[in-house]
Amino acid sequence: MSSSEVMSIGSFAQRTGLTASALRFYADSGFLAPARVDAGSGYRFYEQGQVDRAVLLRRLREIGMPLAAVGDVLDADAERAVRLVEEHVRKVLGDAATAQRDAASITASWAGEPPSEPIALSGPVFAAAIEQVLSATTRESEIPVLNGVFFECGPEAVTVTATDRYRSATRTLLPVEQVTVGWSATVHADDLRSVLSGVHRSHRVSVALARNGVRVVLDGAAEQHCRLLAEPFPDHRAMLEALPAVTTRVAVEKVDLLRALEVSSAAEPSLAVRRDGLTLTGDSGVGSPVPALVTGPDLDIRFQLTTLYPAVSTAIGADLLLDLRGAEQPATVRSADHGDLTALVMPIPARSRP
Incomplete structure (x- = not known):
């Protein structure tokens, strides 16, 4: 082996971004053995062909992957390596979200302010309502409040709302027991997603507002803490009140409309609304x-599938009402028999014709 084919540990360290001490550690750990060790001096030498493995090892450690998992990735084929890295990232994100919720719960205990009067709700109904409105949230770094769910809790009802500017979803729930004091707050959508599994398994849950978040208490007194978003929530009520009058109304079975959307697989499905029925193109x-x-005049209207499909799929009941106000006005999707879930969907301009 000629000197041009090997590198000293110092040169290899510069090529790979690993320190000499790290290279010794990984060699002793069995992850990256040197190509040759001089018997007399003990100097370690590495080959060019080891650079890629060393760089990958460094990058895996930089994203916080434990050594045992690093070894699995280094020895895996490409498909399994991708899966292992993705699993690690999911765990890191989950741990970070848990730490954020736990930290908020800890700081809330120092606030010196008792939570508001708890509002008791049916666990399965609350879980379904949150899942339905979560479909209208989005993560935008410039507008963090769009990844939130707005709670309006009053003596007789709890209303939850979410919007991503192109659609909105609102659901109203009846408390199991009436309360005397109401409150409103925007709750972090990611935290609500995290507590859903526990809510699904609880016969009854209660929600209460504290200074630094919303406390969700499950069956067995298990408590979850959800962070608040400080930014003002969009005035969805004013938006609804400003909508023009409905001109065309469509009553359709949910399963029929979903099947047509799925069969077409169109990114921008068009609805031709006529007196004798509906045609999806x-x-x-x-x-x-x-x-x-x-009922009402004929209308052609087009939507993004990513806004229309969730509004239809999360609706309650077998039959839907589509309230249309024109080709460029927001459309309302609501349940024909259960009107407490309302979704507002923005259409997109019709394609220009040649």
Whole structure:
């Protein structure tokens, strides 16, 4: 082996971004043995072919991967290595979210302010409501409040609302027991997602507002803490009140509309609303008739699938009402028999015709 084919530990360290001491540690740990060790001096030498493995080892350690997991990645094929890295990232993010909630709960205990009067709700109903409105949240670094759910808790009802500017979803719940004092706050959507599994398994839950968050108490007195978002929530009520009057109303079975959306697989499905029914047209230009009861003038309206489909799929009950106000006005999707879930969906401009 010629000197041009090997590198001293110092040169190898410079090439890979690892310190000489780290290279000795990884060699002794069995992760990156030197290509040759001089018997007399004990100097370690590395080959060019070891650079990629050393750089990968360094990068895996930089994202906080434990040594045992690093060894698994280094010895895995590409497909398994990708899966192991993704699993590690999910765990890191989960641990960080748990730490954030726990820290908020700890600091809340020092606030010296007792939580508001707890509001008792049905666990399964509360879980379903949160899941339904969470579909209208989004993560935008410039507008963090869009990754929040706005709670309005009064003596007779609890209303939860979310919006991503292109759609909104609102659900109203009845408390198991009435309370005397109300409150409102925007709760971090990621924290609500984290507590959902426990809420699903609880017959009854209670929610209460504290200075630094919302406390969700499950069956068995297990307590979860959800952070608040300080930014003002968009005035969704004013937006709803400013909407023009409904001009065309469509009554349609949820399963029929979902099936048509899924079969078309269009990124921007178009709805042709006529007196005799509804036709959904996909990217291919082929229309799929959907049985519907239509009242009002004919209308052609187009949506992004990513906004329309969640609004339809999370609706309650078998039958839906689509309240349409024109091709460029927000459409309302609501349940025909259970009107407490309301989703507002923005259409997109119709394609220009040649």
